[in-house]
Amino acid sequence: MKKLVIAYSGGLDTSYCAVSLSKQGYEVHAVSVNTGGFTANEIKNIETNAYKMGVSTYKNIEAVSSFYKKVVKYLIYGNVLKNNTYPLSVSAERIVQAIEIVNYAKKIDAKYIAHGSTGAGNDQVRFDMIFQTLAPEIEIITPIRDQKLTREEEIEYLKQHGIDMSWEKAKYSVNKGLWGTSVGGAETLTSHQPLPEEAFPSQLIQKDNKKVTLTFNKGELEAIDGNLNKPEVNIEILNNMASAYAIGRDLHVGDTIVGIKGRVGFEAAAALIIIKAHHLLEKHTLTKWQMQHKDYLSNYYGMHLHEGQYLDPVMRDMEAFLKSSQESVSGDVTVTLKPYHFTLDGVKSSHDLMQSKFGSYGEMNLGWTADEA
Structure with missing residues (x-):
């Protein structure tokens, strides 16, 4: 049987993928990666639903610590805010989730790896780039993107195969993690409406x-x-x-990897x-020169991370500078x-450079003469 690992969240898209791929003869191994967004009860519910979808095994990987060490630490070092607004909450998580999933696929010697991304968002690029870079020998399967399925078509397919669950779409899409929560709804699809x-x-x-x-x-x-x-x-x-x-709370407007503008709320x-x-x-x-050079390097770091370029060696170079x-x-x-x-x-701080023994800004100086100035 063809062994396949699926990035599984328990939502409609990944549930459709799990059922349809199982029916196609794949041995489906569902994997979720917790980067701070799941409680113990939520993980248990995801596991229960995964087995209802016909998967062979389910595994949750705890990656909060890994997420912090690999990514969040450097976002703090760099004071990274995309477009001076967004702390890269969800986009940063996807990188670590993809790495954990592909490492697990290699560990169990899976020949295929699947995810439920559509063809319109950023996550498809992040997942694909990580998977292709770390495991080019593993074939990537993306049923939702490839078949251009609508939500209604997915629900109907699941009903036909005995999966009649409540897939009522919540009014707002919420993705929670260690570094923040994104919020999407009808308002964020416009340019003028605020989130209530x-x-x-x-x-x-x-x-x-x-x-x-x-x-x-x-x-x-x-x-x-x-x-x-x-x-x-x-x-x-x-x-x-x-x-x-x-x-x-705020609203972020930015450029997606695929070239369109996007708007999302976050907390x-x-x-x-x-x-x-x-x-x-x-x-x-x-020093002022450290601050100056940190500013633009941090901006580059955040942009490369957002664009899915985490594995490029230049990221390790920038991380070394930020750490130093x-x-x-x-x-x-x-x-x-x-x-x-x-x-x-x-x-x-014992390292405070605003030391009164040298002088006070706009007042008397104590550390140099007029000639030295």
Whole structure:
């Protein structure tokens, strides 16, 4: 039997793929990759549904730590915001998910790999590029894209094969992960309509301002209010804390890989707070030339990542620069959480270059003479 691994989310598209490929004689092995978007109950439900679709095996790969180490860490180092707005929440996840899936396919010696992407989005490019680069010998199968199927055609096919589940499309499409949540709906298909309050998964709960101290060590978030944890754990803690204030909402407009404009809502409380706090700490601890060169290299890094170019060697070169730039980026940043927004109050760092012993900006100097100036 032909062994095939499918990137399985449990949604309509991947469910159609699982059933149709099983009927075509493939031995289908379903794989989901958790980069921070699934709870234990959700993973269990995905597994249950996968077996209903006729797969031979199901496996969930926990990749939150891998996602942080491979990608998120460098997005923080670079203060990466696509078009000065979007922290690359979902696009960054897809890269790691694709790597984990293709590695699993090679591990079980699968000859085929499938995904449920359509022909209109970015994910098809990201998946295909990773799969083709890491395993050119494995054939890629994309039923939805190749057959140009409509949602109604997929549902009808599943009903014909005894899969009569509720596929009612939610009003808003929500994709959650460690580095943020994307939100799509009818409004994001227009250029003028905002997303309504109810579209965002986190609603305003806390109304009293709260001060939080973020401790960075060489660019990584190592503690919140003095409590040490792994950086990826701190991201989740901060996100839960800040989401209660409905912080981090925005709409991103950008260019897709396939050449069309796209618009998506997102909610990324922790990502935006960490990036802004980290950037403030860098302003105090890096030289102006480090800041200048970091800015454009970080922009290149984010664009290459978005475009699916993660495996290009130039990405390792840029990561080496970004890591080197963080040697002195250590200290505390105080943030105040408020309803719908936050403020950066200040920093404390032993590497602070704004030292009063040299002089104060616009005031008396103590470190040089007029001739030296």
